[in-house]
Amino acid sequence: MIQFYAYAKCSTCRNAKKWLDANGAKYEAINIAEDPPSAKELRTIYEASGTELKKFFNTSGMKYRELGLKDKLGTMSEEEQLELLSSDGMLIKRPVAWDGEKVTLGFKEADYENTWK
Numbered sequence: 001m002i003q004f005y006a007y008a009k010c011s012t013c014r015n016a017k018k019w020l021d022a023n024g025a026k027y028e029a030i031n032i033a034e035d036p037p038s039a040k041e042l043r044t045i046y047e048a049s050g051t052e053l054k055k056f057f058n059t060s061g062m063k064y065r066e067l068g069l070k071d072k073l074g075t076m077s078e079e080e081q082l083e084l085l086s087s088d089g090m091l092i093k094r095p096v097a098w099d100g101e102k103v104t105l106g107f108k109e110a111d112y113e114n115t116w117k
Contacts, residue, residue: 002027002116005037006095013095016107020097025116032096036089039082045096046082049103053081056105058093067091 004020004027006013020027037045046053054073058064069091073081085091097104097116104111 002097002099003030004028004095004097005030005032005089005092007032007089010094012107016095016097016112019107019109019112020116023112023117027097032089032092032094034089036086036092037096039079039086042082042085042092045098045103048098048101049105051105053078056085056093056096057081058091061090063088063090 002020002025004017006017006029008014008031017029042056046056049055057069057073059070064070069084076084093105095104095107097112102115104115
C-alpha cells in the first residue's frame with residue numbers, strides 16, 4: 001500500500017491522486033500539512049529514493065522563502081534538514097508517494113507510470 005502524502009489545495013497533488021485513482025492504485029492519503037512524516041520516516045524515504053536531500057524541499061513554497069533556506073541548506077547537517085522537514089509538512093516537496101521500497105516526489109506522469117503501474 002502506498003502512503004500518499006499530499007495537500008488538498010495543491011493542484012499537483014490532486015493530479016497525482018487522479019492518476020492513482022484512474023490506475024487502481026491502493027493508497028492511504030495523508031495530509032502532509034497536518035501529519036508530516038517524522039524525521040526518522042523521512043530518513044528512510046530519503047535513503048530509498050536515491051536522490052539528494054535538497055530535492056525533498058518545496059523550494060517554491062512560501063515557508064521555504066520566509067526561512068531563507070536557499071542560503072541556509074548548504075550549512076545545515078543532514079540531521080538538521082530532516083528535523084526541519086519533519087517540523088512542517090509545507091516545507092516538503094509534494095506529493096510524496098512511498099510504499100516501503102519505492103518513492104516518487106512531486107508528480108510526473110511518466111514517473112508514476114514507471115513506479116506505480
